[in-house]
Amino acid sequence: MASIKDVAAEAGVSVATVSRVLNDHPSVSADARTRVLAAVETLGYRPNAVARSLRTDQTHTLGLVISDVLNPYFTELARSVEEEARALGYSVIIGNADERPDLQDHHVRNLLDRRIDGLLVSPTDGGSPLMLDAVRAGTPMVFVDRWIPGVDVPVVRADGRAAVRDLVAHLHGLGHRRLAIIAGPAATTTGRERVEAFREALSAYGLDLPDAYIGQGDFQADSGRRVTEGFLDLPEPPEVVFAADNLMALGALDAVRARGLRVPDDIALAAFDDIRWFVHTDPPVTAVAQPTGELGRAAVRALVARIEGRPGESVTLPARLVVRRSCGEAPSAVPPLSPVRRSTS
Amino acid sequence: MASIKDVAAEAGVSVATVSRVLNDHPSVSADARTRVLAAVETLGYRPNAVARSLRTDQTHTLGLVISDVLNPYFTELARSVEEEARALGYSVIIGNADERPDLQDHHVRNLLDRRIDGLLVSPTDGGSPLMLDAVRAGTPMVFVDRWIPGVDVPVVRADGRAAVRDLVAHLHGLGHRRLAIIAGPAATTTGRERVEAFREALSAYGLDLPDAYIGQGDFQADSGRRVTEGFLDLPEPPEVVFAADNLMALGALDAVRARGLRVPDDIALAAFDDIRWFVHTDPPVTAVAQPTGELGRAAVRALVARIEGRPGESVTLPARLVVRRSCGEAPSAVPPLSPVRRSTS
DNA sequence: CCCATCTGTGTAATCGATTCCACAAGGAGG
DNA sequence: CCTCCTTGTGGAATCGATTACACAGATGGG
Numbered sequence: 001m002a003s004i005k006d007v008a009a010e011a012g013v014s015v016a017t018v019s020r021v022l023n024d025h026p027s028v029s030a031d032a033r034t035r036v037l038a039a040v041e042t043l044g045y046r047p048n049a050v051a052r053s054l055r056t057d058q059t060h061t062l063g064l065v066i067s068d069v070l071n072p073y074f075t076e077l078a079r080s081v082e083e084e085a086r087a088l089g090y091s092v093i094i095g096n097a098d099e100r101p102d103l104q105d106h107h108v109r110n111l112l113d114r115r116i117d118g119l120l121v122s123p124t125d126g127g128s129p130l131m132l133d134a135v136r137a138g139t140p141m142v143f144v145d146r147w148i149p150g151v152d153v154p155v156v157r158a159d160g161r162a163a164v165r166d167l168v169a170h171l172h173g174l175g176h177r178r179l180a181i182i183a184g185p186a187a188t189t190t191g192r193e194r195v196e197a198f199r200e201a202l203s204a205y206g207l208d209l210p211d212a213y214i215g216q217g218d219f220q221a222d223s224g225r226r227v228t229e230g231f232l233d234l235p236e237p238p239e240v241v242f243a244a245d246n247l248m249a250l251g252a253l254d255a256v257r258a259r260g261l262r263v264p265d266d267i268a269l270a271a272f273d274d275i276r277w278f279v280h281t282d283p284p285v286t287a288v289a290q291p292t293g294e295l296g297r298a299a300v301r302a303l304v305a306r307i308e309g310r311p312g313e314s315v316t317l318p319a320r321l322v323v324r325r326s327c328g329e330a331p332s333a334v335p336p337l338s339p340v341r342r343s344t345s
Numbered sequence: 346m347a348s349i350k351d352v353a354a355e356a357g358v359s360v361a362t363v364s365r366v367l368n369d370h371p372s373v374s375a376d377a378r379t380r381v382l383a384a385v386e387t388l389g390y391r392p393n394a395v396a397r398s399l400r401t402d403q404t405h406t407l408g409l410v411i412s413d414v415l416n417p418y419f420t421e422l423a424r425s426v427e428e429e430a431r432a433l434g435y436s437v438i439i440g441n442a443d444e445r446p447d448l449q450d451h452h453v454r455n456l457l458d459r460r461i462d463g464l465l466v467s468p469t470d471g472g473s474p475l476m477l478d479a480v481r482a483g484t485p486m487v488f489v490d491r492w493i494p495g496v497d498v499p500v501v502r503a504d505g506r507a508a509v510r511d512l513v514a515h516l517h518g519l520g521h522r523r524l525a526i527i528a529g530p531a532a533t534t535t536g537r538e539r540v541e542a543f544r545e546a547l548s549a550y551g552l553d554l555p556d557a558y559i560g561q562g563d564f565q566a567d568s569g570r571r572v573t574e575g576f577l578d579l580p581e582p583p584e585v586v587f588a589a590d591n592l593m594a595l596g597a598l599d600a601v602r603a604r605g606l607r608v609p610d611d612i613a614l615a616a617f618d619d620i621r622w623f624v625h626t627d628p629p630v631t632a633v634a635q636p637t638g639e640l641g642r643a644a645v646r647a648l649v650a651r652i653e654g655r656p657g658e659s660v661t662l663p664a665r666l667v668v669r670r671s672c673g674e675a676p677s678a679v680p681p682l683s684p685v686r687r688s689t690s
Numbered sequence: 691c692c693c694a695t696c697t698g699t700g701t702a703a704t705c706g707a708t709t710c711c712a713c714a715a716g717g718a719g720g
Numbered sequence: 721c722c723t724c725c726t727t728g729t730g731g732a733a734t735c736g737a738t739t740a741c742a743c744a745g746a747t748g749g750g
Contacts, residue, residue, distance in 0.1 A: 001482070003706055014730045019708055027728055044478070049458040050404070051706035053395045054735050069424050072417070079414050082441060091455055093438050096427060110436055113394040133389070137346070221621070253625045276566070280598045282627035348736055359700045364738060372698055396736035399705050 002043040010039035022047060053115065061091045062303060063111035064120045065104055067146070067188075068219065069096040071247055072275045073292060074122070077144065080296030081120060088304050090117070099185070099219055101125040108134065118303045122146045125187040140306040144299040146189045154312050156299040158290040158319040160272065161197045166321040167270055167288060168201035171240055174328040176268060180213035180238035182227045182248045191219070194244045194272055213238055217248045224251025225258075232259060232267070240268040240327060246275050249285060268327040284324035291317045347388040355384035367392060398460065406436045407648060408456035409465045410449055412491070412533075413564065414441040416592055418618045418637060419467070422489065425641030426465060433649050435462070444530070444564055446470040453479065463648045467491045470532040485651040489644040491534045499657050501644040503635040503664040505617065506542045511666040512615055512633060513546035516585050519673040521613060525558035525583035527572045527593045536564070539589045539617055558583055562593045569596025570603075577604060577612070585613040585672060591620050594630060613672040629669035636662045 008015045013032055020028045021036040028036075039045070053059045062085050066074040082092045093116065095107025104124045108131055111119060118140035121131070127148040135141055135151055147155040171179060181198050184191030199209045212234060215227030224243055228251065231237055243249035249271035256263055263269050263283055271278070274289035298315040305312035353360045358377055365373045366381040373381075384390070398404045407430050411419040427437045438461065440452025449469045453476055456464060463485035466476070472493040480486055480496055492500040516524060526543050529536030544554045557579060560572030569588055573596065576582055588594035594616035601608055608614050608628055616623070619634035643660040650657030 004708095005706080015707080016709075016730060016732095017728085020729090023708080025709095027726095029728060032728080046454070046458055048399075048460060048706050050395055050398045050460050051735090052708075054393075054399050054706080054737085055708045057735075059395070069420055069427075070417075072415075075414055075420050079441060082414075086451075091438075091459075093436075096424060106431075109391070113391055114436075115393060115395050250621060250625065257625070276595060277622040277626065280595065280602070280627060281622065281625045282629075284627075349738095350736080360737080361700060361702095361739075362698085365699090368738080370739095372696095374698060377698080393736050396705090397738075399707085400736080400738045402705075 001048075002045045003048065004045075006043055007036065007039045007045050010043060011035040057115070059115050059117055060089060061093060061114070061116045062118050062120060062300070063093050063095065063107075063114075063116040065095040065097055065107050065111070066122050067097050067099050067104075067124050068247075069094070071219070071245065071273075072277075073246060073273045073290070076292045077122075077296045080293040081144075081300055084297040084300040085304075088300065090300075090304065097124045099124050101128060104128070105130050112139065118142070118307045120144055120299055120303055123148050123188070125185075127151060140303060140312075142299050142303040142306065142312070144295060149189070154302045154306070154314045156295055156302055156315045157317075158295060159316050160194060160288050160290070160319040161200075163288040163319040163321045164194070164197040165201040165204070167242070167286070168198070168205065168207075170286070170321065170323060171268070171270070171327055172205050172207075174268075176239045176327070177207060178213070178236065178238045179207065179209070179240045179242065180215065180231050181209070182215045182217045182224050182241060182243045182252065184217060184219045184244045184248075186216075188219075191244065198242060217244065217251075219245045219247060221247045221251035221254070224248030225255040226251070228252040228255035232256075232261070237267065240270065243269070243271045246271050246273040246278075246287070249287075253281065263326050264328050270327055274322050278322075278324065281326075283326050285326045286324045287322050288319050289322050290319045346393075347390045348393065349390075351388055352381065352384045352390050355388060356380040402460070404460050404462055405434060406438060406459070406461045407463050407465060407645070408438050408440065408452075408459075408461040410440040410442055410452050410456070411467050412442050412444050412449075412469050413592075414439070416564070416590065416618075417620045417622075418591060418635070421637045422467075422641045425638040426489075426645055429642040429645040430649075433645065435645075435649065442469045444469050446473060449473070450475050457484065463487070463652045465489055465644055465648055468493050468533070470530075472496060485648060487644050487648040487651065487657070489640060494534070499647045499651070499659045501640055501647055501660045502662075503640060504661050505539060505633050505635070505664040506545075508633040508664040508666045509539070509542040510546040510549070512587070512631070513543070513550065513552075515631070515666065515668060516613070516615070516672055517550050517552075519613075521584045521672070522552060523558070523581065523583045524552065524554070524585045524587065525560065525576050526554070527560045527562045527569055527586060527588045527597065529562060529564045529589045529593075531561075533564075536589065543587060562589065562596075564590045564592060566592045566596035566599070569593030570600045571596070573597040573600035577601075577606070582612065585615065588614070588616045591616050591618040591623075591632070594632075598626065608671050609673050615672055619667050623667075623669065626671075628671045630671045631669045632667050633664050634667050635664045 004015050004018050008018045017032055018036050021033050064081055068074055078094055085092045097104035101124050105128050120142050122145045141153045143153055143155045145157055181195055183195045186192055202209050217223035217227050241252055243252050252269055271285055271287045274287040278285040278287055294317055302312040349360045349363050353363045362377055363381050366378050409426055413419055423439055430437045442449035446469050450473050465487050467490045480498055486498045488498055488500045490502055526540055528540045531537055547554050560575055562568035562572050586597055588597050597614055616630055616632045619632040623630040623632055639662055647657040
């Protein structure tokens with residue numbers, strides 16, 4: 001592969017001049033410039049990003065450590081992050097932690113070793129020493145979706161409180177009184193917050209959230225299945241199950257289906273995180289939708305601001321409730337759909 | 346951030362010795378080794394991967410250019426690729442081409458500039474000059490899922506022929522005779538092959554695949570919706586729609602639902618690529634399942650073999666049919682489920 | 691006792707870029 | 721005509737690692 005020396009030789013100039021042309025430094029003669037450009041063309045030269053990074057101490061790369069690539073929420077987040085980063089001249093390296101703190105550390109360490117310019121993290125746990133050290137060492141960092149309390153790092157996230165209140169209002173309006181939640185790991189902020197928001201919303205209706213109705217999940221489908229089975233085995237099972245993420249909702253659907261029960265007739269279901277498939281599940285699932293794309297973009301903007309020495313503030317955007325049929329009768333005033341539909345066919 | 350010089354100073358040895366300890370070169374005294382290790386510890390030293398890469402001309406990084414991160418198939422592929430790569434001591438940088446040749450080129454160029462050790466590509470098109478140049482220049486490369494004919498690069502993919510034959514047999518057995526397909530882009534091998542496999546399987550039953558029943562999609566949901574609307578507008582609409590990927594199947598579901606029609610009563614649906622949500626859609630969707638995880642792992646093994654100078658062969662694994670209810674009555678001999686279910690509740 | 695061999699270590703070249711500094715040539719002003 | 725600037729260019733240091741080579745000191749065989 002051709003190096004800057006080859007280009008210099010071909011153009012009959014020094015490497016310094018080639019470098020100046022490539023970084024369009026002002027003091028280069030028109031003549032030298034065209035000769036260099038021609039040499040670049042004939043040799044098919046591309047600057048070595050590794051060498052450049054070593055010298056300039058910048059990689060123009062952001063690291064993104066997410067908790068689970070198989071979760072459509074994070075996948076969408078990753079996509080918007082990459083898009084915004086590309087628009088700002090940065091590349092993104094994604095690390096998938098699979099909700100495992102050790103894997104998360106592996107990726108953080110790897111990204112740091114590669115001297116990425118900044119780190120976007122959705123922490124799987126309360127913060128490993130490694131990550132705290134990185135913050136202390138001054139690595140530009142931004143938390144997205146989840147964060148670690150007590151660490152001075154901007155946080156970009158959605159506030160689901162209002163949407164969860166709307167959800168509980170909706171459920172209460174449908175006559176449901178025994179509401180249960182499949183919680184995320186207590187080590188994550190989203191794991192705790194969603195339970196808290198749910199509990200607060202319930203108490204506004206004088207409803208309680210007994211321990212038996214708080215199932216401990218880990219944001220993965222299997223845990224949703226397991227917890228839901230536990231709920232169904234209770235002497236008095238809940239009337240509604242609220243899954244704190246979409247994968248646990250999937251697991252809950254699996255469990256309900258395995259018992260030959262039906263949603264929402266036998267048990268209602270709602271989920272945090274809206275995904276496209278929820279429109280077509282049986283039944284369509286009521287969910288709290290986050291402005292995922294906007295979160296990703298805001299996170300990148302905040303991180304790049306930090307990298308370039310500007311402030312870079314935290315951002316909180318509201319989530320909103322999307323009502324579908326998984327909690328009971330159709331929400332709006334339209335007549336029940338099924339009979340109408342059949343007559344159409 | 347501490348460099349190897351700082352470690353050398355702290356340990357009272359030369360940088361060469363530090364390097365030797367770090368790469369456990371045999372000829373280092375036990376004394377020097379412990380002093381270096383202690384210095385590494387106190388300084389929290391981590392080798393600079395950028396500098397190391399420049400010197401050794403290896404980045405221990407693979408590039409993966411996929412067509413669409415939002416497609417669960419590719420997401421799963423990416424995950425297995427990263428896992429296997431990690432097991433073999435490599436990191437992965439993912440580039441999302443979004444089915445756009447220009448973006449694909451952007452990522453290939455970017456990855457090449459970063460001097461990745463090898464490239465895993467699922468090409469969006471017939472092969473840009475850039476990619477062909479890279480192959481010619483000797484960049485270790487492996488195609489996964491899709492490939493470019495006439496290019497000497499190992500291909501790791503699934504063969505769906507048998508599964509598509511099974512699908513057509515299943516559909517024929519259910520009495521369907523007018524079968525349509527939502528094809529992928531003709532520029533992709535999977536786009537063409539799936540249509541061909543479908544046509545061949547049909548002809549075995551004396552069935553024809555008229556042009557009106559071949560809709561041109563682009564592997565994205567919107568195109569699935571658009572094509573399906575076209576099918577439904579036909580004077581004689583098909584009885585079955587086979588979507589060449591899961592996102593177009595999602596679009597098809599959207600279109601059918603928007604018309605107030607039902608699957609499979611009004612029109613049957615099948616898809617290439619099985620995803621977890623197909624179990625819970627209304628109705629559960631019959632699909633051709635690829636051994637995605639195994640494909641990803643095999644692709645990485647082939648690529649790493651090439652990188653390390655070993656042969657690295659092509660791999661073709663069979664896909665298989667997963668029958669659900671979206672094409673008509675339950676496949677097995679069990680009695681119809683719905684009434685039984687209701688009685689359980 | 692001498693020379694060959696082996697061990698452990700340091701010096702310095704190297705990878706491919708960027709950039710400081712020196713300097714030559716040319717133009718402007720006195 | 722001499723100085724002072726400006727402009728364009730090249731030489732060389734530098735980033736942080738790896739590694740070829742030289743070499744000092746210890747060891748061992750004849």
